[in-house]
Amino acid sequence: MEGKTILLPGDHVGPGEVYAEGASTYTEKDEVYASTMGVLDEESRGLKTRFRKIQIERGSIVYGVVLSVFENFAILGILPEKSEEGKFAGIPDGKILVKNASKEYTRSMRDAVKVGDLVRAKVIDVDGDTAMLTTSYPEYGVIKAFCARDKSPLDRQGKDLVCPLCKGRERRKLANDYRDFGKINL
Numbered sequence: 001m002e003g004k005t006i007l008l009p010g011d012h013v014g015p016g017e018v019y020a021e022g023a024s025t026y027t028e029k030d031e032v033y034a035s036t037m038g039v040l041d042e043e044s045r046g047l048k049t050r051f052r053k054i055q056i057e058r059g060s061i062v063y064g065v066v067l068s069v070f071e072n073f074a075i076l077g078i079l080p081e082k083s084e085e086g087k088f089a090g091i092p093d094g095k096i097l098v099k100n101a102s103k104e105y106t107r108s109m110r111d112a113v114k115v116g117d118l119v120r121a122k123v124i125d126v127d128g129d130t131a132m133l134t135t136s137y138p139e140y141g142v143i144k145a146f147c148a149r150d151k152s153p154l155d156r157q158g159k160d161l162v163c164p165l166c167k168g169r170e171r172r173k174l175a176n177d178y179r180d181f182g183k184i185n186l
C-alpha cells in the first residue's frame, strides 16, 4: 500500500477526459471527484474503493459523512479507515448525541454539523449496528465541509468557515486540523 493516495469525498480525482466516472466518483464541469473514500487506481484510471469490514470498538477513531441531522443527534455513514493492523474498518452507522458534540455548550446538533460534512470522531460505545460517537475533543469534529448553497469546499477563517465562491459564512464544531491534512497518504 506504500505510496498510494486515499481520496476523501469531494476530493478532485482528475480531468474527465482522463478519469472515467464510476460508482465511487461523480463528474462536475468535466472534472471527476470522489464520492466516497477510496484509493486512486492509476492503472484503471478510476477510484478503486476498498471496503473490508473489521470490528469497530470503543476507542476506535472513525471518519464518516453526515447523513442526517436532528435537534439532539446526527447520523453518520462511517467510511472505511485503515486500522493499525492495516485493514479497513466499516460499520454502517454512527450516531453523535448533541451532548457529545463539543466541550462547549451546543444548543442544537444543527449548530455542530450539516448533511454532507466529513467528520472525524471517536467511538465511545457500540450499540448493535450503530457506533456511538463523540467529537468532544479538539482533534475531533468536522474536517471538511461544503457550502449549503453551491457545494464548494469551505475554507477556515478563524472560528468561521467561508465559501470561496459565494463568500457565505457558516459554523461547525471543527476539528483542529480542518482541511489542513490534504490528501491522506497510506
Ligand SMILES: [Zn+2]
Pocket: 147, 148, 149, 150, 151, 152, 163, 164, 165, 166, 167, 168
Ligand atoms: Zn458558497
